[in-house]
Amino acid sequence: MTTIDAGKALRYAAFSSDPTGGNPAGLVLDATGMSDAAMLAVAAELGYSETAFLTPGDDPAGSRRAFAVRYFSPQAEVPFCGHATIAAAVALGERTGPGELIFATRAGIVPVDVVATPDGSLRATLTSVEPNLTEVPPADVAEALALLRWNAADLDPTLPPRYAYAGAHHLVLAAATRARLADLDYDFDGLADFMRTRDLTTVQLVWRESPDTFHVRDPFPVGGVVEDPATGAAAAAFGHYLRTLGQVPPRATLTLRQGDDLGRPGTLTVELRDGDPRVRVSGVAVAIPEPDPAAGPGSAR
Structure with missing residues (x-):
């Protein structure tokens, strides 16, 4: 072996x-x-x-x-x-x-x-697999908010909760303010249990800065990680979410900012095309030299 x-x-x-x-x-x-x-x-x-x-x-x-x-x-x-x-x-x-x-x-x-x-x-x-989107039962929303230590007033009413998929399942919750998104302090074990029972990979927390620019964070307790610093699978699912709900045009290029609150800023580009339900996610990457400077934020709990 x-x-x-x-x-x-x-x-x-x-x-x-x-x-x-x-x-x-x-x-x-x-x-x-x-x-x-x-x-x-x-x-x-x-x-x-x-x-x-x-x-x-x-x-x-x-x-x-x-x-x-x-x-x-x-x-x-x-x-x-x-x-x-x-x-x-x-x-x-x-x-x-x-x-x-x-x-x-x-x-x-x-x-x-x-x-x-x-x-x-x-x-x-x-290029993602074909995505899909489903509504979230009110009881699931209430439970997720409690585990995140958010309340209903913390949500942006223009971006409703949804389960989104583009290769992995995510719960999308939109914060009403950037300050709410920045203050992440959740029940790690409780949210992990919630996610496992619903086959969720991350919770995609978002805040809309402008029509085509979003700040996002992704708790990932089911993977043993407090927070994922930049999440391409969730970005693809979120692009489908926005298009399906009519929040962006059928053809659009979106910018997602992630990792700022962890001290690991990253930029994800999401592209939507007419006539193709799949979502494209783009970015650069760079080798991490030794000794590894990446230990810390985003590492295992």
């Missing part, structure tokens, strides 16, 4: 060009033969919100580099992780050049396009 020392895993920060910003991800670019237990052990030792494990695969179309990808938090496997996808695509692009990739995840097929930017860095764009 193949194992790997966590010290040999790659470390990248996604959605930032600064290794002390964005969301750190662990990467194993060839996990061939690794067991589930070995993957979980590496993810737990790294302590990041997720680590991606790639196994080279075959693309039926023959035109794109293909990989099977699995994602592990320090405590459990998750079906899809956006920031680790962006990080892995940039890491692969640095080694084999820009171009199209195809990631076969447990949530479905996720194409990723890697392009060179004018400054010579690489930028990756993932």
Whole structure:
């Protein structure tokens, strides 16, 4: 059975060009033969919100580099992780050049396009699986608010609570003020239990700065992490949320700011296209040098 020392895993920060910003991800670019237990052990030792494990695969179309990808938090496997996808695509692009990739995840097929930017860095764009949106029972809203130590007056009435999916499930709650979003102090174990019973990966907390710019935070207690610093899967789900509720045009480019409250600022770009229900999420990524400056915010509890 193949194992790997966590010290040999790659470390990248996604959605930032600064290794002390964005969301750190662990990467194993060839996990061939690794067991589930070995993957979980590496993810737990790294302590990041997720680590991606790639196994080279075959693309039926023959035109794109293909990989099977699995994602592990320090405590459990998750079906899809956006920031680790962006990080892995940039890491692969640095080694084999820009171009199209195809990631076969447990949530479905996720194409990723890697392009060179004018400054010579690489930028990756993932295309989500087909998203969906469902209403949240009032009792669930009340329970979530209590666990977050929010009340109903803290919510923005123009952005109603919803369960949103684009590869992983998220509860979207919109804060009425930036101050409410900045003050995050929740019941870790209670929210984790709430999320497990509803198959939620994160709670997507948002505040609208302008028609196309949002500040977001993502508690992630089910992964053993207090807060995810930049969350690509939730960003994709949130883009679908906004379009479905008519909060943005069918064709739009949105900016999500995340990580400011953790001292790890990152920027996620969300693109919506006419005639395509899928959501595109873009960002840069950068290798984290040793010794690792990313320990701290976003690490395992």
